[in-house]
Amino acid sequence: MNVLTLTAALGKVALVIGNQRYYGEMEPLHHAEADAAEIASLLPSIDKDFQVVCLTNLTSIEMKAAVEYFIELLSEGVFGVFYFAGHGFEHNSENYLMPVDVGLEDISQSASVCLRAQDVLQRMQAKNAKLSFLLLDVCRTQPDGQTDKWRAPTVVKQTGRENAILGFACHPTKRSYERKSAEHGVYMTHLREHIHNKRLTVEDLLKETAKGITKHESSDVQRATYSSSMVDNLSLHDKIDCQNEVELRAFEKRVQLWQQAHVEPPAMEIYCNDGLKVKLHFGAEFSNVLVVSIQHTIQNPNVRQVGFHLDITPRGQDSQSGLELEDVNEKRGAKVDPTRLVNPQLQSLAESRWVYRVKNLQRLPQHTHLQFIVNITYKVGSELRQPRVTQPCNPPLAANLFPRMLMTSASRR
Numbered sequence: 001m002n003v004l005t006l007t008a009a010l011g012k013v014a015l016v017i018g019n020q021r022y023y024g025e026m027e028p029l030h031h032a033e034a035d036a037a038e039i040a041s042l043l044p045s046i047d048k049d050f051q052v053v054c055l056t057n058l059t060s061i062e063m064k065a066a067v068e069y070f071i072e073l074l075s076e077g078v079f080g081v082f083y084f085a086g087h088g089f090e091h092n093s094e095n096y097l098m099p100v101d102v103g104l105e106d107i108s109q110s111a112s113v114c115l116r117a118q119d120v121l122q123r124m125q126a127k128n129a130k131l132s133f134l135l136l137d138v139c140r141t142q143p144d145g146q147t148d149k150w151r152a153p154t155v156v157k158q159t160g161r162e163n164a165i166l167g168f169a170c171h172p173t174k175r176s177y178e179r180k181s182a183e184h185g186v187y188m189t190h191l192r193e194h195i196h197n198k199r200l201t202v203e204d205l206l207k208e209t210a211k212g213i214t215k216h217e218s219s220d221v222q223r224a225t226y227s228s229s230m231v232d233n234l235s236l237h238d239k240i241d242c243q244n245e246v247e248l249r250a251f252e253k254r255v256q257l258w259q260q261a262h263v264e265p266p267a268m269e270i271y272c273n274d275g276l277k278v279k280l281h282f283g284a285e286f287s288n289v290l291v292v293s294i295q296h297t298i299q300n301p302n303v304r305q306v307g308f309h310l311d312i313t314p315r316g317q318d319s320q321s322g323l324e325l326e327d328v329n330e331k332r333g334a335k336v337d338p339t340r341l342v343n344p345q346l347q348s349l350a351e352s353r354w355v356y357r358v359k360n361l362q363r364l365p366q367h368t369h370l371q372f373i374v375n376i377t378y379k380v381g382s383e384l385r386q387p388r389v390t391q392p393c394n395p396p397l398a399a400n401l402f403p404r405m406l407m408t409s410a411s412r413r
Contacts, residue, residue: 008241009130010077011251012047013258015070016040016054017063018286019086022100031178032056032085035137035188037286037343039083042195049240051258054286055362055398060099060113062362065402067120069261073254076128077247079238081135082120085185088138090172094118095136117166125161131234132164133202137187139175140168162231167206170222177222186217187224198237203230261287261401263394270372270389274380275300278308280372280391283346288398290358291328291341293349294374306378308354313371316363323370324359362402364395 018036020029033056040054051073055066074080087098096114117136124132169176169187178185184192190212194205203226210224242248264282271278281293294308316322328341341350349355364370372391379385394400 008243009079009238010075010242010247011240011254012043012050012079012081012236013070013073013254014040014043014050014052014081014083015066016052016083017058017066017086017097018054018056019058019084019098019100021057022087022098022102024103026087026098026100026102029086029178030180031182031185031188032137033286034183035085035185036083038184038188038192039135040286041343041345042192043081043236046196046236047240051254053258053261055288056286057100057360058362059101060115062402063097063099063115065362067115067123069401071123071127073257074124074127074129075250075254077130078127078254079131079133079234079236080124080127080129081131081133081236082117082124083135083137084115084117085137085188088114088136088140089142090140091142093172095138095140095166095168097136097138121164121166125164130163131202132161133236134164134166135191136166137169137176137185140170140172141175142173162229163234165202165206165226165228165230167209167224167226169224171225174222186213186222190216190224195236198235201230201233201235203228205236261398263396263400264290265393265396268391268393270374270391271376271387273387274303274378274385276303276306276376276378278374278376278389280374281349281352282396283343283349284397285341285343285346285357288359288361288402290361290396291343291346291349292356292358292372293352294354294356295352300380302381304379307376309375310354310356311373311375312358313373314365314368316360322360322363326357326359328355328357329353361395361397361399364399368395369393370395370399 016036016039018032020032036054036056040052043050043052053070058066084097089096095117097117098114102113117134121132121134176187191209193212194200194208206226213224242251264284268280270280276296276298278296281295283291285291294310296306312323312325314322316324370393372393374389376387
């Protein structure tokens with residue numbers, strides 16, 4: 001184990017992507033979202049100033065826009081962490097991360113629709129990040145049956161810069177596994193066991209994770225590995241220390257840019273009549289997923305049989321376009337099962353029986369407000385009331401920034 005000497009960072013930034021709900025014929029995954037949520041919660045628990053962007057189920061252009069935003073957050077002296085859970089493959093020693101809109105026919109033609117992990121690494125190093133740390137929880141097999149049918153794009157030469165490390169969930173030509181009955185995928189199950197150990201450098205962290213997989217998993221399941229150009233004993237637990245005004249201003253600018261994509265709506269009282277008060281409460285499950293909880297109080301004993309239904313505008317035609325609304329509670333007669341909320345910090349929102357997810361916030365058109373449409377039903381005595389309330393909301397979370405980043409990404413293509 002390396003001897004750890006704490007080294008100051010000028011900031012810590014992470015981009016976490018969990019792609020689980022693939023379109024078309026791609027095999028569905030079970031834990032990519034939960035694994036992304038786990039690492040996104042673990043990093044700030046290590047250091048409260050860790051600025052984490054956690055996004056789920058991104059298309060090709062959205063993944064590239066997310067990287068643009070991530071790179072904009074990086075600067076010299078900053079620790080950068082990139083985590084991806086989803087489908088992927090390896091070709092000519094290059095690792096390709098698959099967006100949710102990729103198709104098998106796309107792979108057979110070109111890998112340009114995928115995100116090349118080595119491109120992300122090179123761009124991190126070009127910003128002189130003090131640490132460039134990539135965690136790739138993907139398969140490293142060739143696309144099934146496509147070995148001789150497609151060509152990878154031209155590979156840019158590696159920069160050869162120091163303090164870069166890539167953690168792989170499995171060896172080349174092997175697969176990364178998840179068990180449907182488990183809480184997390186195999187790699188995350190063991191990574192989370194060691195990430196809070198302050199004595200571990202990032203290299204030691206990956207070594208201990210690999211040892212855990214070897215010890216506790218079947219020998220023929222998977223083996224984690226890593227590639228490193230580390231010369232300093234850096235740890236995720238190293239402190240952030242800005243020594244002068246220039247470094248402090250850069251830190252504050254980075255915080256402001258991060259906050260632009262993480263603005264949660266405040267609680268909103270949307271109805272007060274007949275002794276019935278109704279409020280909307282909000283929480284971020286991911287940077288592009290907003291949880292909405294409809295909560296109410298009754299101050300009139302004659303008010304009974306209260307119920308709600310939520311809708312939103314604008315809304316996509318299906319899960320592959322625009323915003324998507326999901327009813328979290330499948331059993332309206334009881335409160336939400338807290339385990340159905342991926343982020344444990346949102347358990348207070350599960351106190352209601354009416355909890356929803358607004359997904360794909362990055363697809364809210366620019367200069368467009370989100371609107372919540374709440375249909376309320378209740379009785380005062382025997383008289384039925386059915387008010388309908390429309391509540392506008394400024395673009396929340398990723399919707400506040402990503403339309404601009406999508407345009408930037410498209411202009412780079």
